[in-house]
Amino acid sequence: MHSVALIVYPNFQSLSLSVGSVFECANMMRDEPAYTFHLVSESGGPVMSSQGFSVLTTPLSAEGYDTVIISGHMEFELPALSLLEFVRAASAHSRRIVSLCTGSFVLAEAGLLDGKRATTHWIYAPAFKKRYPDIQLEEDRLFVVDGDVWTGAGMSAGLDLALAMVENDLGSDIARRIARKLVIYQRRGSEQSQLSALLELDPKSDRVQLALVYARENLNSDLSVEALAAVARLSPRQFSRVFREETGQTPAKAVECLRVEAARVMMETSRHPIEVIARESGFGDRERMRQAFLRTFGQHPQAMQRALATAERGELMPGTPR
Numbered sequence: 042m043h044s045v046a047l048i049v050y051p052n053f054q055s056l057s058l059s060v061g062s063v064f065e066c067a068n069m070m071r072d073e074p075a076y077t078f079h080l081v082s083e084s085g086g087p088v089m090s091s092q093g094f095s096v097l098t099t100p101l102s103a104e105g106y107d108t109v110i111i112s113g114h115m116e117f118e119l120p121a122l123s124l125l126e127f128v129r130a131a132s133a134h135s136r137r138i139v140s141l142c143t144g145s146f147v148l149a150e151a152g153l154l155d156g157k158r159a160t161t162h163w164i165y166a167p168a169f170k171k172r173y174p175d176i177q178l179e180e181d182r183l184f185v186v187d188g189d190v191w192t193g194a195g196m197s198a199g200l201d202l203a204l205a206m207v208e209n210d211l212g213s214d215i216a217r218r219i220a221r222k223l224v225i226y227q228r229r230g231s232e233q234s235q236l237s238a239l240l241e242l243d244p245k246s247d248r249v250q251l252a253l254v255y256a257r258e259n260l261n262s263d264l265s266v267e268a269l270a271a272v273a274r275l276s277p278r279q280f281s282r283v284f285r286e287e288t289g290q291t292p293a294k295a296v297e298c299l300r301v302e303a304a305r306v307m308m309e310t311s312r313h314p315i316e317v318i319a320r321e322s323g324f325g326d327r328e329r330m331r332q333a334f335l336r337t338f339g340q341h342p343q344a345m346q347r348a349l350a351t352a353e354r355g356e357l358m359p360g361t362p363r
Contacts, residue, residue: 043210046079046106048131049098050124055090056196057112057141063203066219067211075211079106083127091115101127105134108206113142113195117165125151135189139202142195149173159192160185200225244287248273252280252292257299260323264296300324301337308346315342 045064047057064076082088085100091114109131120128128151132138140148145161146169148154158177161169166180179185184193184202193202200223208216244250252273256264269292270280284292304322307313315327319342324330331341338345 042074043076043108044079044102044106045076045108045110046081046102046131047110047112048081048128049088049090049096049112050082050120051089052091052114052116053088053112054115054142054195055092055094057110057144057199058096060110060141060199060203062223063200063207063219066222067207067215070215070218070222071211081131083123101131106131107135108137108139109135110139110141111144111147113140113144113162117143117146117168120147120150129153137189137191137206139191139193139206141193141199141202144195145169145192146172148190148192149176153190154192157187157190158185159187159190160194161192162195244284246283246287248275248280249284249287252284253295253299256296257303260300260303261321262323264292264323266292269296296323297333298337300330301333304330304334304342305345308342315346318342 047061049057058080061078064078068074068076079102080088080096080098081101082098083101085098087095088098089095109128111128124147128147132151132153138148138153140159140161142162143165145154145159146165149159149169149172154173154176158179160179160182163180166178169176170178170180182194183198184191184205186205191202191206193199204216204220204225207219244253252269255272256269262268266277266281269284270277273280275283281292284290284295288295290298300323304318304324307318307322311318313321315330319325319327319330322330324333327342334340334342334345
């Protein structure tokens with residue numbers, strides 16, 4: 042039985058509570074429960090969230106926990122000294138220490154990220170790098186695993202991080218089943234960017250949004266200006282003008298961004314060769330994909346694939362007791 046403790050403190054970000062649903066589902070899908078989940082705080086009792094409601098917590102257990110998760114704040118603020126002492130005490134007997142969103146600042150202030158790689162919410166990455174220049178921040182990662190320390194980007198990325206922990210503990214099959222039960226559209230790996238191409242494009246009109254969703258769901262199809270204009274029910278000339286006005290990009294560049302994102306996800310979640318990934322993501326051949334990756338990431342797909350394989354071998358090994 043894995044014991045999991047979520048540490049909350051005044052004005053914690055309430056979305057942090059959602060990670061508990063992942064462990065709850067893991068228990069539901071097994072013949073016998075795999076996890077116990079605890080809300081803990083410095084003194085126990087009610088703790089106010091950022092949304093103005095309180096949750097009932099228990100004090101820290103002297104026996105410790107397998108996994109300790111530090112919740113984040115909606116707005117950045119440095120942790121109180123008493124919280125740092127509490128977190129150090131909680132981590133001393135844990136197998137795995139985890140942070141969500143700005144919880145990484147708590148771990149950093151407590152000295153638990155010294156010599157480690159980490160991530161945090163992209164908004165607070167500049168402040169983190171300025172305050173902790175000696176910690177290797179990987180600011181565009183959904184989550185980072187370095188030994189027994191796991192840090193996440195926060196918000197919805199907490200679900201990705203919790204699913205990765207379940208996969209590490211119980212295997213990929215149950216993690217996929219939990220994702221389906223929680224109606225998660227796509228399981229995201231640690232290497233995936235915190236920002237999605239569709240969100241970055243941020244079209245304003247329904248017609249351009251419709252064309253982009255069509256493109257994202259039909260990457261292997263003809264996605265020329267003429268084809269997308271037909272989906273948007275505009276002339277090609279009008280569509281190109283409106284698209285550029287709303288997104289700041291040409292349709293061709295936007296389609297390339299969507300295909301690069303899809304190819305990167307396939308590299309994270311499968312062992313397909315580059316040729317298959319290029320075909321399935323709509324590039325057609327590996328050279329076109331190579332050029333797109335160089336423009337986007339500054340490295341070719343094979344280099345990224347090797348880095349992902351190295352990260353998988355090194356990061357997803359079960360943690361060892363402290």
